[in-house]
Amino acid sequence: MGYVAVTGGQEAIEQADNLSLFYRTRNVSTLLNPEMIENQMRLLVDRVMGEGGLYAPEYAAIALKQAEGDPLEAVFLMRAYRSTLTRNYYSHTIDTGDMRVIRRISASFKDIPGGQMLGPTNDYTHRLLQFSLREENERELQNFVEDYGFTEYVEGEITFPKVADLLREQGLIANHDNHEEKEEPFDLTRNKLTYPSTRSARLQALARGETGALTSFAYSSMRGFGVVHPTVGELRVGYAAVTIPYPFSEDEEDGMYIGEVLLTEVETINSFSQNDDNNDVQFSVGYGLTMGQNEVKGIAMSILDRSLETSGEAPAQDEEFVLSHIDSVESYGFVSHLKLPHYITFQSKLDRIRQAQDHKSSNEGEEDYAGTK
Amino acid sequence: MIKTTNKGFDKVHDSQQIFRNLVEAFSRPGKTVNILPYCNSINPPQGFSAIMTGLAFTLVDREVTFSVLHDHADGVEQYIHWQTFCNQTAPKDADYIFVDQYMDENAIDKLMDEVKIGTLTHPHQSATLFLKINEFDQKESEQVTLSGPGINGEKSCNIGLCEKWITTRNELTAEYPLGIDLCLVNENGDLLALPRTTKIQGG
Amino acid sequence: MPVQNNFEMSEYNFAFLDEGSKREIRRTILKGIAIPGYQVPFASRELPIARGWGTGGLQLTLSLLGRQDCLKVIDQGHDDSVNAVSIRKLAKTSSGIETTTDTVEASVIQTRHRIPEEKLRDDQILVLQVPEPEPMRRVEARETQTERLHAEKEYSSIWVRLYEDIVRWGEITIGADYPCMVHHRYIFNPSPIPRYDVEKLHQADGLYLFGAGREKKIYAVPPYTDVEPLQFEDYLFEVEEFNEESCRLCGSTSTFLDEIYDSSTGDKYYQCSDTGYCSKQQTERKVKANVRT
Numbered sequence A: 001m002g003y004v005a006v007t008g009g010q011e012a013i014e015q016a017d018n019l020s021l022f023y024r025t026r027n028v029s030t031l032l033n034p035e036m037i038e039n040q041m042r043l044l045v046d047r048v049m050g051e052g053g054l055y056a057p058e059y060a061a062i063a064l065k066q067a068e069g070d071p072l073e074a075v076f077l078m079r080a081y082r083s084t085l086t087r088n089y090y091s092h093t094i095d096t097g098d099m100r101v102i103r104r105i106s107a108s109f110k111d112i113p114g115g116q117m118l119g120p121t122n123d124y125t126h127r128l129l130q131f132s133l134r135e136e137n138e139r140e141l142q143n144f145v146e147d148y149g150f151t152e153y154v155e156g157e158i159t160f161p162k163v164a165d166l167l168r169e170q171g172l173i174a175n176h177d178n179h180e181e182k183e184e185p186f187d188l189t190r191n192k193l194t195y196p197s198t199r200s201a202r203l204q205a206l207a208r209g210e211t212g213a214l215t216s217f218a219y220s221s222m223r224g225f226g227v228v229h230p231t232v233g234e235l236r237v238g239y240a241a242v243t244i245p246y247p248f249s250e251d252e253e254d255g256m257y258i259g260e261v262l263l264t265e266v267e268t269i270n271s272f273s274q275n276d277d278n279n280d281v282q283f284s285v286g287y288g289l290t291m292g293q294n295e296v297k298g299i300a301m302s303i304l305d306r307s308l309e310t311s312g313e314a315p316a317q318d319e320e321f322v323l324s325h326i327d328s329v330e331s332y333g334f335v336s337h338l339k340l341p342h343y344i345t346f347q348s349k350l351d352r353i354r355q356a357q358d359h360k361s362s363n364e365g366e367e368d369y370a371g372t373k
Numbered sequence B: 001m002i003k004t005t006n007k008g009f010d011k012v013h014d015s016q017q018i019f020r021n022l023v024e025a026f027s028r029p030g031k032t033v034n035i036l037p038y039c040n041s042i043n044p045p046q047g048f049s050a051i052m053t054g055l056a057f058t059l060v061d062r063e064v065t066f067s068v069l070h071d072h073a074d075g076v077e078q079y080i081h082w083q084t085f086c087n088q089t090a091p092k093d094a095d096y097i098f099v100d101q102y103m104d105e106n107a108i109d110k111l112m113d114e115v116k117i118g119t120l121t122h123p124h125q126s127a128t129l130f131l132k133i134n135e136f137d138q139k140e141s142e143q144v145t146l147s148g149p150g151i152n153g154e155k156s157c158n159i160g161l162c163e164k165w166i167t168t169r170n171e172l173t174a175e176y177p178l179g180i181d182l183c184l185v186n187e188n189g190d191l192l193a194l195p196r197t198t199k200i201q202g203g
Numbered sequence C: 001m002p003v004q005n006n007f008e009m010s011e012y013n014f015a016f017l018d019e020g021s022k023r024e025i026r027r028t029i030l031k032g033i034a035i036p037g038y039q040v041p042f043a044s045r046e047l048p049i050a051r052g053w054g055t056g057g058l059q060l061t062l063s064l065l066g067r068q069d070c071l072k073v074i075d076q077g078h079d080d081s082v083n084a085v086s087i088r089k090l091a092k093t094s095s096g097i098e099t100t101t102d103t104v105e106a107s108v109i110q111t112r113h114r115i116p117e118e119k120l121r122d123d124q125i126l127v128l129q130v131p132e133p134e135p136m137r138r139v140e141a142r143e144t145q146t147e148r149l150h151a152e153k154e155y156s157s158i159w160v161r162l163y164e165d166i167v168r169w170g171e172i173t174i175g176a177d178y179p180c181m182v183h184h185r186y187i188f189n190p191s192p193i194p195r196y197d198v199e200k201l202h203q204a205d206g207l208y209l210f211g212a213g214r215e216k217k218i219y220a221v222p223p224y225t226d227v228e229p230l231q232f233e234d235y236l237f238e239v240e241e242f243n244e245e246s247c248r249l250c251g252s253t254s255t256f257l258d259e260i261y262d263s264s265t266g267d268k269y270y271q272c273s274d275t276g277y278c279s280k281q282q283t284e285r286k287v288k289a290n291v292r293t
Helices: A009-025 A034-040 A042-052 A057-066 A071-082 A131-135 A138-148 A163-169 A178-182 A199-208 A211-223 A295-307 A319-325 A328-339 A343-362 B002-006 B013-027 B050-059 B073-084 B105-114 B163-172 C019-034 C055-064 C082-095 C143-151 C156-169 C195-201 C275-292
Strands: A100-105 A231-245 A255-274 A281-291 B065-069 B096-099 B128-132 B144-147 B154-157 B181-185 B190-194 B199-202 C070-075 C108-112 C125-129 C180-182 C186-188 C207-212 C217-221 C227-229 C257-261 C268-272
Touching (some): A009 C082, A034 A042, A042 A057, A042 A071, A042 A199, A042 A211, A042 A281, A057 A071, A163 A231, A199 A281, A199 A295, A199 A319, A231 A295, A255 A295, A281 A295, A343 C156, B013 B050, B013 B181, B013 B190, B013 C019, B013 C055, B050 B096, B050 B128, B050 B181, B050 C019, B065 B073, B105 B163, B163 B199, C019 C207, C019 C217, C055 C082, C055 C108, C055 C125, C070 C082, C082 C108, C180 C195, C195 C227, C268 C275
Parallel strands (some): B065 B096, B096 B128, B128 B181, C070 C108, C125 C207
Antiparallel strands (some): A100 A231, A255 A281, B144 B154, B181 B190, C180 C186, C207 C217, C257 C268
16 A cells, blocks of 8 residues: 555554654653753754754754754754744844853964963864763762852853954954945845855855755865865854844944854964955955854854855855755755655656657667667 | 734734735736725824725835835834834835825826836846725726736726826836736725736727 | 644644745735746745645745635645645644635645646635746756846757757657746746646636745746647647546546556556545446436
8 A cells, every 4th residue: 555545644644653752752761851952962952053043952952852863853843943933123243252252262373362262172082982971970960060160150251352353453364344244134034045145145054054064065175176275263162142223222233132142153264365456465264153062064164155255166166056955954855855755747757758668669760860879 | 002003903814814815916907806804993194095004014024125105105104114114215126115195197207217127037026016096997097908817818997097107007017027016906995906917908 | 642743823823924924925926926937036934844845835825824715735636645634734723724625615725746627716726836946957957047048038948958858759758847838938837747737727717826945936827827838839748648548436537547556466557646536526426326226
C-alpha cells in the first residue's frame, strides 16, 4: 500500500506523531527540561537563535527539545513561530563599541588597547572525550561556581575600544561609508531579496544563514576557490544594549531600553586596495555579526561579506549563488520535499517517455537525421 | 488612545472581508462590490470617507507608503499613520493614493503625470489609486465598454469618471505591463476596480 | 495517549499569520491579479510546514480565508493524502472554518499538482502550490537574467529548448508544469499540474492563484484570461493519453487517471486521481444500478 493511495491520512499522521513521541521517550530515565538545554547546550541554543532570527533562548531550548536536537528542525520551528509575531518597532542601530565584552581577541596585534581577553572558549582545550562527564556531581559544580567568584556583575564592567577604529584613525582602513550608514537597512523578512542586493541585505542573509553552509563557502574561498584569506582584526563576544525609538517622542533618536542581546562580532582585515574615490591605499574589511556565541559563523560571515565584494568566477564570489543557498529553512525544506508523492508529475513523465519510445521505434533508421549523433 | 475611536472595526475580520471584495473587484473589472458593512463602524477624521479609511486599514502598514488627496489631507494622513504605522509620502512616491476631493483637469494631469507606473523588470512597483466618486451612473459620465482579463468578452457600464481621468489613465496603461491600478468607490461603499489590463473605450 | 502538536488557538492568530503578514500577501495578490502571470515578489513567511511542502499556497489560503469560507485541500487530487490532511488541519485549527472534500461546496481550494475535475465556478478560488515559479529556469539558472528576459519579453531561449526537444525526441518532452503564455505577455509555469489540466486555465470562470513560498513569488490567472500552452504549428501541445483505459472504481474514461500496481499481484490498473469526484461518480453509478434493478 502506498502512503497516499491509502485512505485514513489523518489517522496515519496521528500514529506517526505517537511513534515519534514513543521513540523520543521510550528509554528515558530523566526527562530533559528546556531550562537544562538553555543553560547546558548554550552554543547550540545560540546557533538556533541566530539562524532562526529570533533572540529567545528559552524558545530555542523548547525548539531543540521538540526537534530531538536536530538544529535544522529547531531553526525551522523558531522561524515558523517568528512568522506569527507582529512587528511594530525597529530598534536603533546597536553600538557594539559599548558591548559588555566576555571574550575578545585579535590575531593582528599581539597587544591591543584593553588587551586580549580569552574568555570562555575551548580553542586551546585538548579535544579529549571527557568520560568524567558521566558522573558530574551537582554539589561539586555548585561549589565550583560559588568559589570561582566570577559574576555577571564584574563581567559587565568590561568595555573595549574597537581594533578597527584604531586602524581607521591611522587611515589604514576606510571610514564608514556615510551613505550606506544613513540608508534604511534592507529587511529580507519584509521584502524579497533581489540581485544585485545591497550590503545590508547581504549581511542580513548571511547572519541568518546556516552555520555549516557559511563555513563551507568561506572555507572554499580560503582554499583557493576565491581570493579571501583574511586576518582576524578582532573577534568579540559580549552583551549589547537594544533600544527602540520612544513611541511618543517626536525625536527618532529618543531611545527606550528593551534589553540586551549576546552577540559575536568579527572584523577581518583583508588585502589592501586603492580607494576609487580618494586614491588612498587601504585595507578592506570584512564584517560578521551573529546572535549568541557562534565564532566560526562570525568569521565565515566576515569572509563571505568580503568575498562577495570581489569579482571573479569562484562560487563564493557569486552573490546569487551564495545568498540563495545558505538559508537552512529553504534548503532543508526543498530537499526534504522530495519525500512527498510526485505521482501526477511522474504519470505525466511516463506518458512522455512512452511517446518518445514509440517515436524512436517507428523512426528507426532515421536516427542520424533526428540528430542523436 | 486613538484606537478607541475605531473599536467597531475588526482589524482581522473586517479587513478580510474588504480584501476579498477587492479580490472579486480586481478579478472582474467593472463588477461592483459593496464594502459598506465592514466600514460602518469606522469614525473617520475630518470629513474623510469611512470607505477610504477601511481600505487604508486593509492595505497599508509600515512596509509601504501612502498619500491622501483631501481638503484636510494633513490631519487624515496623520490619523492613518497613527492607526497603521504607514508612512505618508508625496503622491509621486506613494504605493497607495487615496483621492477624496474634487480635482479639476489640471490637478488630474499633474497627479497622473507623477504617479508610479513601475518598471519593466518590476511592474508591480506602481501606484494603486482609490478614487472617491459621487455616483457610478451620474449624468456627465457616459457608458464605457470594458474588455480584458476578468471580463467575459466585453462589458458596457457606467463608471462615473470624467473623460480626463479616463484618457490620462489610458495613457498610463498603454505600455503594459507598466501602469496603475484604479479603484473607484462611492459613499455607499460600492467599489469597482479597473486594473491596468482593462481596456476602457468610449466615455 | 498524549498526541503531540495540539494546536492552542489562543496562542496564535486567526488563520495563523499575523495581520501584517496577511496584509503584505494580500497586497501582492491584488498586484498579481492586475498583472496576469507576472511573478510578484513577496517576503514569504516561514510556516509550520516546511518550505517546498506548500508554504506558498498555504500563505495565500491563510490570507484569503474568512469565517464564512469553506476550504478543500488536495494533494495529487487526493483529499486524504497525508500532506493535504496536514495542510487542511493547520488551516482549520487556526481559523475554525468549515472544510469539505466536495469540490462543489468549497469556496477556496488549495491544491498540489491537480485541478479538480469539476469545473471551477466564478465564486471559487483555486490556490496552487508552486515549487518552481520560473519557467525560464529550464534554460537560465540566474534570477537576475530571468528577470531581464521577462522584462524584455525575450523568450527565444525556451522556444529553442522546445525545438531541440523535437529534434532529439520527436516531441516536446516536458511532462507536468508545462509552460504557458498568459494574456499574450508573460510565460509562466502553471505549477506541476498534468498537461491534461492546463486548458482549464484558459478563459476560466474562476480565479487561479499561484504561490511559491520558498522562491517567494505570487502570481495569478484571473478569470476570462487567455492562457496558451507553448506549441509549434506542426508540433501541437498534447495532453496525457490513457488509451481508453478507465477508472477501476467509477468506470470513468474522461478523467485524469493514476497508474497503480497492485501490491500483491503486481497487476497494473487505473484509478481517478481526483478522489472526491471519483467517489461521487461511484455513488451515482450505484444509484443508477439500483434504479435499473
